[in-house]
Amino acid sequence: MLRIRYDADPDFCAILHFVGNPDEELAVIDQLLSDEILLKLIAADLSQRYPHTTQTGRNSTLFRVIVRMLVLKHLRSISYSKTIKQVNESIVLRQFCRVYFNPLPTKSTLLRWANLIQGETLKQFNQRLTVYATQLQITQGKRMRTDGTVVETNIHFPSDNSLLVDGVRVLTRLLQQARRLLLQHNCSVNTQLFRNRHRTARRISRRIDSLSRTRTQRGSEQRKQAYEKLLEVAQACLKQAQGVQRLIQNIKSLPAEKLSQALRLFIPRVIQVIDQTHRRVFQLQKVPSSEKLVSIFESHSDIICRGKTNVLVEFGHKVWLDEVDGGIISNYRVLYGNPHDTQQWRDSLEQHQQQFSHPPKQVSADRGVFSQPNENLASELGVEQIILPKSGYKSQQRQQHEKQRYFRQGRYWHNGVEGRISYLKRSFGFNRCLYRGDLGFERWVGLGIIAHNLTIISRALVQKTQSRFKPN
Template sequence: FHRAFTRLTPATVRALNDAVVQAAVALGLEDGTQLRVDTTVVETDIHWPTDNTLLWDAVRVITRLVKHLGEHVPSVLTGFADRTRRARRRMQEISRLTPAQRPRQQTRKYRDLLGVTAGVVATARAAVATARAAQPGDPLAGALVTGLCREIEHFGGLADRVIAQTRRRVLQGEQVPVHEKIFSIFEPHTDLLKRGKVKSPVEFGHKVFLAESRQGLITDYRVLDGNPVDEGHVPPSLTQHQATFGRAPALYAADRGFYTPDNVEALTAAGVVRECIPQRGGRKTDERTAHEKSRAFKQGQRFRAGIEGRISVLLRGRGMRRCLLEGRERFEVFVGAAVLANNLLRIADLMSRRVARRRRAA
């Protein structure tokens, strides 16, 4: 199973999900008349990122790879020193500093840790150059050496980014923009997300957009880059729904983060009969106030609340809370697989209920 799963691509999983939704439509289980949308966060498998732990990660990983390289090309170890013990000590010392000690000791300890990390990266690159100049005659060993050299170069580049952001923040006192930061050398695609949640003010992973039908099927999902505002997801979700069902939903429900006048106009122009998105800020017109106080709007908002339960099912029941797979592409496959599992189980449940109703009617 694992071998087959690792061969899946995001496009393949999306095609499978689209086929499952179309099968539900063909079976008469879903008609696409109602749609509710929301976003959530799926975490990447990383530890809480701090500059000192990221530098320590770089030192220990690069050192381990160079030692593996030395098993095939012993000459690369000449001039390469194992600095992991010193790096670990500095990392731990920085972590244990009290608020009173930080102003006096933090900069000095970071300078030492930065020097160790930069030295390890430099000697590792020299080891790579030596290994490439002395390629072993055995083709298999040569392939292993090439692969190790690529890994060392990959982590060396990430280590350079960690060194640069640490120098800017700690030594130069600069506020490094979020989009320029790296939060893990193992999952460098990880985003920092602040959604104003009390229990989770800061999350590390990716924001995921979800669109759910009346019967609990996820008809659209997207793994997003950064932390885009929710209002930008309405037009593409409407286009995707029209492509899947051949028409716009009669009811489109979302929270106030999705509201803009342009989105309301786009939904109306597409043929949405009941737009149920609360206005966000600003003075409401009498017409808008009457619309949001109407029974139909309140019913639509109660329907919208159901996607919170679906998100909980995905995160808790389908294992989508934290992705243990490596890389951005595998992350998208993981999210798609959780959505696929949800849709298949929902279809099975709907079909079993249909059979039970027919038996009772007979």
């Protein structure tokens, strides 16, 4: 049964009195997370774990503890294990997480509960924090700068041979699990159906990697022959998996159902990898990015080319950020595919209008967002200062427009969004997502934004307090 909180322990409070107060920023975050509206948002997701989670069953980990430990994890950008270790060793952090002298959840328990939190819930959580920032006069929503960045998924560089080896490795692991399951149910098995082809695939893959360094005609022919062998191994392993899938369909048990579900997930992906390898290597086709699979595990990853000189291609998702005055990220969006930047202008303005009930006085973006319809849209919504520099040829009138004082000052202020993105990548995990799946990706981004905004709000309030009591 889902529980809300532990009762305060008087002995713990007495010890905490002698330890001393936590740092001021953590104390402010503690107060912000005590809001009942924020907790109800998360509780609505956690209550969906089972049909009667809120009514029956054994006592669960308290959802206040779960929320605060997740926030702490992303505030410090550490793993689940380190989060539990730091909370276990610190009286102050035990108070912050409201766990007191009670036992902490394991990392598996924490992960299972965290996987229930939806991306849309985290967006509502962040909107609530933006309302707090407005009430505390940290931001007024008068200025907005918008830009995008790429958060990579946790995958290796996708080559055709490495993807084939990944497919063989995963299917071989599932075949070994199926063999043990069939033996437990006294089913007759053909040993050839469970042959391990992983070592053969790895050896051929290393051969392909070494041949890729040669530029001779003979080396190219040998590389193509090695690809033929690797495709034969992958197709043979695929046939084994399809045969085992038919066998375990007759077994009625939970392990068999999970195994069948895993086979239904990975078999189509391996088929897609085999098909795209055949098209690229033997038919010499340029496979469109929308038809490519760059990871067996993170199949949702997009191929993103942004024209950066130091990074030719990235694998993950583009994240669009709307930052208002005060350093608060009021809105964010995870973009799927590789949409053009000009398509994000309308959504940013409309979400700002919905959040603050008024348009920004000044709004800015990079050159890639510029288009005449975008400028007209901002003007129609009531934006006074539109900072959209035009790329390419500029007429004499356009040059004079961009030389105006407000435009140049707006460009200087907009440059700060690059520092904001750098801060997110350095401190809140925006360089690479470590959660799995597309839902995990949205959860990683959402928790990172929430941790960032909590940090900005707490620092602003601490600075106000210190300046208020600072002697003249």
